[in-house]
Amino acid sequence: MRTIDYVSQIKETADELKGLENKETNPRLRKRLQLLRILKSGLTAYLTEGCEMVGYTDKHGREIWRKYLAEGLAGYARLNYSRQKRGKLTFEQETQVNERAAQVGFASQREAQTYIGEQFGVSLAISNVGKLFKRLEVRAKVPRPRNRLTSEEEQTAYKKTMPKG
Numbered sequence: 001m002r003t004i005d006y007v008s009q010i011k012e013t014a015d016e017l018k019g020l021e022n023k024e025t026n027p028r029l030r031k032r033l034q035l036l037r038i039l040k041s042g043l044t045a046y047l048t049e050g051c052e053m054v055g056y057t058d059k060h061g062r063e064i065w066r067k068y069l070a071e072g073l074a075g076y077a078r079l080n081y082s083r084q085k086r087g088k089l090t091f092e093q094e095t096q097v098n099e100r101a102a103q104v105g106f107a108s109q110r111e112a113q114t115y116i117g118e119q120f121g122v123s124l125a126i127s128n129v130g131k132l133f134k135r136l137e138v139r140a141k142v143p144r145p146r147n148r149l150t151s152e153e154e155q156t157a158y159k160k161t162m163p164k165g
Contacts, residue, residue, distance in 0.1 A: 003045055003046070004047070006039035006040065006045070006047070007039070007040055007042055009069070010036055010039060010040040010068075011072075011073070012036070012040070012073060013040070014037055014040045014041040017033055017036050017037040017040060018037055020033050020077070021033040021034055021037060024077075026079070028079060029077055029079065031054050031055070031056070032064060032076060032077065033077065034054050035050050035051065035053075035054045035056065035061065035064070036068065036073075036076070038050045038053055038054070047061050047062065047065060048061065064076065088122045088124060088128075089116070089120065089122060089124075089132070093116075093119075093120050093122075094132070094135075094136060096119070097112070097115075097116065097132070097136065098136045098138065100115065101133075101136070101138045106138075109126050109129045109130055109133070110126065112129050112132075112133070113125075113126060113129045116129070
């Protein structure tokens with residue numbers, strides 16, 4: 001194994017890295033900081049052993065070590081991917097679906113799927129309609145049992161899904 005003096009090459013102290021590691025909420029970044037801390041504190045003199053301790057492959061460990069050398073801690077502690085994944089509907093279309101749910105409501109997810117397909121020309125799977133409702137905070141209401149004392153008009157006006165609030 002090739003020996004590199006990681007203790008002298010890592011500019012931050014082990015205590016600083018531990019503090020950053022504890023503050024970090026993203027588990028992937030926390031793992032990266034943990035690897036740096038292990039190398040800086042001298043628990044191991046080899047990158048491969050440090051990678052084994054945190055659960056990285058050798059290849060990934062070498063890649064992120066090169067990133068640390070090239071960009072420093074700021075570049076090392078930055079993930080190069082976007083966590084936000086947009087759905088098939090635009091924000092305006094989602095707003096229209098939410099307004100429709102508030103005003104009229106949807107009797108079922110199938111009805112919402114049909115409405116979205118006809119209105120916007122977007123084909124969504126039923127599971128994605130459920131995810132859309134969850135994101136828009138449209139919740140399904142449990143239908144009330146048939147009450148013989150209420151009028152037929154009250155029963156048909158009842159909505160199964162509507163926005164929270």
